[in-house]
């Protein structure tokens with residue numbers, strides 16, 4: 001086990017594309033660390049640089065205390081799992097698992113013991129004699145994970161390993177990966193563009209945008225206090241309502257008369273935007289005390305909740321999360337009020353959190 005330090009990483013591809021502008025990450029030993037961001041933000045390039053599959057243009061990578069900049073992948077003591085399973089098609093499961101160990105020249109007795117252990121952990125015992133074409137997508141990915149396990153590396157690097165699985169299998173395999181990591185305590189870096197996956201898996205999450213890290217924090221931290229407008233609009237489904245506000249008479253005042261509690265220490269001289277989660281708003285009967293008048297634009301019943309889109313006569317429509325017992329319908333005249341804690345506030349020009 002080892003932590004991973006990435007310092008001042010910059011990657012420009014030969015065609016001139018800058019995939020990683022500047023990335024610094026400090027991944028702790030034993031941590032399940034998720035890199036999250038939209039397509040093209042530089043996640044894969046950063047991970048491949050850690051693995052040694054891509055040489056960075058500048059910057060340093062340390063695995064444990066070892067500077068690995070000049071080490072080939074095989075000497076970095078890490079195991080990588082890709083979105084595509086990359087199993088050897090002509091080998092049975094047991095030989096696919098044994099392959100990296102035999103390549104290392106381990107004695108056959110130890111190879112068998114390690115394969116048996118990984119097979120037990122990933123529940124592959126019944127599949128050991130099958131070749132990949134007789135395995136489902138989920139089973140193939142479990143074999144790929146087991147093949148990473150058998151090597152007992154210092155760290156696992158995973159690049160969207162669940163992308164090709166259907167929704168249910170994805171959720172199951174996600175749980176398995178989480179268990180496995182907890183059981184082994186091996187450092188894991190996991191790349192995804194799926195924020196639900198990131199939130200449910202990560203001890204900490206780094207949010208990347210345009211080749212830079214915009215925020216690193218626990219799932220709760222990035223949910224409650226996104227560090228920038230980009231993070232605010234990326235995390236949460238539906239994401240935060242971003243409401244332009246003014247500070248007057250000790251409150252944040254939005255369009256349509258909406259009033260929000262102000263955080264302390266607000267700058268006065270800038271245009272401010274409050275980030276309000278859909279669950280921090282409430283749809284009420286029209287005229288309820290403390291509410292402003294609004295109209296229901298749409299109602300989306302999702303079974304365990306209803307997402308209302310409201311027009312409150314100013315600015316953008318707002319999204320409100322309500323329990324499934326709410327009974328408002330499209331075109332109803334209703335009330336809208338804030339029912340949460342102090343919202344994070346951003347500077348519209350720098351797009352950064354200011355309070």
Ligand SMILES: Nc1ncnc2c1ncn2[C@@H]1O[C@H](COP(=O)(O)OP(=O)(O)OP(=O)(O)O)[C@@H](O)[C@H]1O
Pocket residue numbers: 013014015017018019020037038039040041042043044045046193
């Ligand atoms: N070999 C390459 N040559 C030139 N440009 C590349 C190369 N590989 C990636 N890029 C570019 O670098 C940028 C970052 O790519 P990267 O694959 O790291 O992003 P990503 O966040 O992992 O995206 P995705 O989720 O789509 O894989 C993109 O603009 C991409 O087109």
